[in-house]
Amino acid sequence: MARMTRAESQAQTRETLVATAADLFLKDGYAATSLEKVADEAGFSKGAVYSNFRNKDELCLAVVDAIRADQAQKLARALENRTTLEEMLAGFERWAEATIGDVGWTTFEVEFSVRSRQDESIRVAVAERNLAIREAVTLLLDEHARAFGITLPMPAADCATALLSLGVGLGVQRAIDPQVGVAVLPSVIRLLAGG
Known part of the structure; x- marks a missing residue:
């Protein structure tokens, strides 16, 4: 060897x-x-x-990146080979049910986000990562809106911000009360899609 x-x-x-x-x-x-x-x-x-x-915050950012990359891969697999909007939403809902509100992940992200307010360089690093996610979701929404002939009710970037905000809030609620369902998220996506 x-x-x-x-x-x-x-x-x-x-x-x-x-x-x-x-x-x-x-x-x-x-x-x-x-x-x-x-x-x-x-x-x-x-x-x-x-x-x-360099320090704990830099290690923490690497952990945030690793967790988010892993979740992005899991979501991509959940949406893989889905050809209709309903199939995609069903795959998304399965991923959301298994992921959104994970107590460890949710608590960690919230705790580190609060911590980032104490250090401008960390706040900027977290904000840049969050922007990258919003931009990726914006691209996906644009692509799928075109593919399915959907006219979004507001710019895709605003839809992405709304969906991510709902997802984060839902995650916090589910971390506190696991009985809170995730179906509201695909339902909002349906509303944005005009149905």
Whole structure:
């Protein structure tokens, strides 16, 4: 077996640290998870953490990116090979039921968003990531509106903002009360689609 290069070893260490931090942030929350705890759980020294991340916030941003990328892949799979709007909404609703309101993820995102207000560079980094999501949803809405011959009742960017805001709020409600259903989200998409 070939020996890993320094770059491969560092990439693997970084990946392990992000995965370990994600587990801890989702289980214990942002404030309760120290860099020492992440290093210990991952089997590394605290120095290994600092050689990959400047601070806890930078590690946290990497975790946010990893979680969101994973959820984007899950959503893409849920929508894969769906040819009608109703099939897409059914796939979306299954993803939403399994995802929106996950207590660990919701609490972590809210806690880190609140934390970002204390540091302008972190606030900007979180805002940039949120903008990227809104832009991606805007593109999807534009594409699907054209494909299905739908005239949206407002600009696609506004629809994206409304849907994401509803999703975040719904996530918070479901984290508190798992009995809150997700059907309202596809129902709003139907309304935006004119039906």
